[in-house]
Amino acid sequence: MKTFTASAALAAACLIGTLAPAAPAAAQSYEGQPVVELAFEGLKTLSEQTLRFYLGLEEGASVTAESLNAKVHLLWSRDLIDDITIATEAAPGGVSMRVAIVERPTLGAVEYQGLKRLQRSDINDRITRDAIRAREGDPLSEGELYRLKAAIEELYAEHGYRLAEAEYVVDEDLSGDKRVTFTVDEGDKVRIEDIDFEGNTVFSDGRLRWAMKKTKESGFVTKLLSKDVFEEAKFETDLDNVRTVYRKAGYKNLVIGDPKIEIKAMRPEAATSKEQQRRMVITVPVEEGQRWKLGEITIQGNEKFSDELLLGQFEKPKGGWLRSSVIDKGIEAVGEVYRNTGFLFARVDSELVERDGEVADLIVKVDEGDQYRVGRIEFQGNVKTKDKVIRRELGVQEGRILSSGALRNSILRIRQLEFFKINEDEPVAFDFDSEKKSVDLLLKGEEGSRTELLFGGGFSEVDGFFGQLQFRTRNFLGRGETVAVSLQSGRRQDVFDLSYSIPWWLDRPQNLGVQVFQRKLDYELLDGQNFFQDTKGGTLTYGRRLTLFTTLSASYTRFDSIDERSQFDGLNELVTQSFSRDVSTMRLLYGLDRRDSILTPTRGMRYQASVDYAGGVLGGSSNFVRPRAAFSLFKPVTSTRFTTVAAVNVETGFIEPFGGEDLFYNDRFYLGGESTLRGHRFRSIWVREKDGRTRVDQQGFPIGGDSFLQLNFEYQLLLGGPFRLLAFLDAANVFAKDQTISLEDLRRTSGFELRVNIAAFGAPLRFIWAQNLDAFADDRFDSFRFSVGAGF
Incomplete structure (x- = not known):
């Protein structure tokens, strides 16, 4: 046998x-x-x-x-x-x-013990990614179980737990199948104590550490943002950032060696690993090499555009050095020239050719490809909004050459409509026809909140506690028109407001709006001083769109106003002054708005410049010219664990009377309130002398400014959903004509604000805590405020 x-x-x-x-x-x-x-x-x-x-x-x-x-x-x-x-x-x-x-026995069950920082789903995802055969029902393999053990420890290391250990035991269940139990000792998270560089002479360790955006030494802020934990992928990205620092300065041959990673105990004499406070020390060796100059730039493969046009896309580098930023921006600009003229698949590559004297010539190689035109443009998801309302916002048209830049701007413009929400993952679906050299566009989105019906109450800086009934639709009958009716009654203010606005009057890029209003305002400045104003009037506006994001408008406002102010004199008797006037004002306004959202922006900028002309040939009892300008900028800072946004706002203006008349007190500038200087009450920032004393008129009332300057800085933390947490610094003041606008004389406040954006309100709820950094004895300041209204 x-x-x-x-x-x-x-x-x-x-x-x-x-x-x-x-x-x-x-x-x-x-x-x-x-x-x-x-x-x-x-x-x-x-x-x-x-x-x-x-x-x-x-x-x-x-x-x-x-x-x-x-x-x-x-x-x-x-x-x-x-x-x-x-x-x-x-x-x-x-x-x-x-x-x-x-x-061969099969795995009847795979169990995990000791998981706290990770979920079982995290391990299952890693099993799928690495194709580890260690699931229930798989054949038992010691090799696969060891791979799973190593994968678990690697997964913990990626989350900062480099001391984590995983062990497993195999036993048999009643059916004869094998049961595997993994026991994990997670250990403590190892934080980065120090990041050192060796061999660097051009840039200091501090400069290179600053370039590392995702890997930082442990500190209060970095611990809060989880940037003091070593993660391989993020560390490699940061090493690329270090390379970029050198290449931007002309060191194209920088070599970064293998980093040395050590785990050191800050207190080695302690009994337990936790008490030993183990920390990570990273040492990065670098070889800087020589600094190179940029030689000649030549273009190859271009037929549609001249060498002069394409070479003009490259800036002259500072000092003539071979700066990667100049090359990258130039290459991108050349690509944009092609993509903005229909060459959607144009490829632009570069090659550096070294020659003697540490000089490198740049060869730009272009593969132009075919030029495409726009075929059909269709829309998906607009159930109520008419196609033409979205189509008219586009910078691309059927039959015309497709510009990728114009298409990007069109998507941004549609986002600004607010009532049609563009699909963030795939805003546009492309259908290419290689024979006709055309591409059909399908813009995807869904109807947003277009009608707001609000019945309730609230509190604001201007109004105090109030009751409100408001109806507004930003997309009336699906035509993009705005109709709004507002009734409000409160302790300080009563409002009736009716408005109607057509953004595309006569189907042309021009807007027409009409508004009628009646407002009663009752507020207090200094103790015992009360102001009352009853205003009735209307506004007619005509505007013209110059580009997708710029407008020029003219509005005429006419209103009658009864103004009263009262105070107690030295004999404790109430003295009241009453004025009746009519005001006729023309405003010219130029605006540029590239924010990604009107209500909740995260990126982009806005600029406005206006001039009000009152009286003169327009009639009325007030004669003045009042120019104003405002600039706002929003820029994302981080987008890892939480998205953060930096925002800045600058506003200024002045008023000048004419016709031999003085300014009426209510036409001057007063600041204060959540839209100007948070913490200070509405209209409580007036002109002060250098020593801080309030400047008053002959009747003893505070005088408003002939000019003002306002600065607002915010660092916004997007918490998810409608919530935002802000840290802010406001600086602003008003100035008399005999005073010079000075940054040193700005009043400052700082604090925190929680915003909750509720669509039905049409504006966020704002919970503001502020501190007065330049306090005076007679300041009207509140550390905590709640209000409803937009920011800058």
């Missing part, structure tokens, strides 16, 4: 060595003989039919050593068995064969 054995204790190569040599010996007696008897032993979960299939054995079929050896290898590769023994002996008419196997 001849026996061939394969064991799971042997590698596949050993299997070949064990089984294959024995087969020729058996072949001397049984090669080509038919199998007359076939038996199987050791079957538990596998069926006899399965083994017959893999081994190719059937009664009556002839056997050869070569085919049997190949079939055993096939069965082995399926991870179904741990051992196999094939015994043969002569039998009447052929061969009798007995196949004995030991089945």
Whole structure:
């Protein structure tokens, strides 16, 4: 009897060595003989039919050593068995064969103990990514279990737990399947104590550490932002940032060696690892190399555009050095020239050719490709909004050459509409026709909140506590028109306001608006001084869109006003002054708005410049000219764990009377309130002398300014959903004509603000805590305020 054995204790190569040599010996007696008897032993979960299939054995079929050896290898590769023994002996008419196997056990259960910082789903995702065969139902493999152990420890290391250890034990359940239990000791998170550079002479360690945006030494802020924990992918990104610093200065051959990472105990004498306070020290070796100059720039492959036009996209680098920023911006600008003229698939590559004297010439290689035009433009998701309302905001048109820049601007412009929300993941679907050289565009989105019906109450700096009934639709009948009616009654202010605005009057890029209003305002300045104003009037506005984001408008406002102010004199008697006047004002306004959202911007800028002309040929009892300008900028700072946004706002203006008249007190500038200088009450910032004393008029009332300057700085933390947390610094003041506008004389406040954007209100709820950094004894200041209204 001849026996061939394969064991799971042997590698596949050993299997070949064990089984294959024995087969020729058996072949001397049984090669080509038919199998007359076939038996199987050791079957538990596998069926006899399965083994017959893999081994190719059937009664009556002839056997050869070569085919049997190949079939055993096939069965082995399926991870179904741990051992196999094939015994043969002569039998009447052929061969009798007995196949004995030991089945490979399967994983009946995989359990994890000690998981706190990770979820089981995190481990399952890593198992899928690395194709580890260690799920329930998979064959048991010590090699795969060890891979899973290493993957768990690697996953912890990526989250900063570099001391985490995973162990596993295998036992058998009642059904005979194997149960694997992984026990994890997570250890403590290892934070970065120090990041050092070796070999750097051009830039200091501090400058290079500053370039590393995602990997920082441990500190209060970096710990809060989880930037003091080593993560391989983020660290590699930061090393690229270090390379960028050098390449921007002309060091193109910088070499960064393998970083040295050490775990050191800050208190090695402590008994436990936690008390030892283990920290990470990273040492990064660099070889700076020589500084290179930029030589000649040549263009290759361009046919549609001249060398002069494309070379004009490159700035002259400062000092003539080979600055990567200049090259990258130039390459991108050349690509934009092509993409903005329909060459959507144009490729622009660059090559540096070194020559003597540390000079490198730049060769720009262009593959222009085909020029595409716009085919059809269609819209998806606009159930109520008419197609033309969205189409008219586009900077691209059917049949025209497709400009990628104009398409990007069009998407931004649609976002600003607010009532149609563009799809953030895939705003535009492209359908290219390579034969016609055209591309169909499908703009995707959904209807946003267009109608606001608000009945309730609230509190604001201007109004105090108030009741309100408001109706506003920003997309009336799906035509993009705005209709608004507002009724409000409060302790300080009563308002009736009715307005109607057409953004595309006569289907042209021009807007027309009309507004009628009545407002009663009652507020207090200094103790015992009250002001009352009752205003009735209306405004007519006509504007013209100059580009997608710029407008020029003219508005005429006419109102009648009754103004009263009262105070107690030295004899404690109430003295009241009453004025009745009519004001006729024309305002010219130029505006540029590239913010990604009107209500909740995260990027972009806005600029406005206006001039009010009152009286004169327009009539009325007030004669003045009042120019104003405002600039706001929003820029994302981080977008990792939380998105943060830096925002700045600058406003200024002055007023000048004419016709030999003095300014009416209510036409001057007063600041204070959540839209100007947070913490200070509404209109409580007036002109002061250098020593801080309030400047008053002949009747003892505070005087407003002939000019003002306002600065607002915010660092916004987007908490998810409608919530934003802001840290702010406000600086502003008003100035009399005999005073010089000075940054030193600005009143300052700082603090925090929580904003909750509720669509039904049309403006966010604002919870403001402020501190007065330049306090005077008679300041009207509130540390905490709640209000409803937009920021700058």
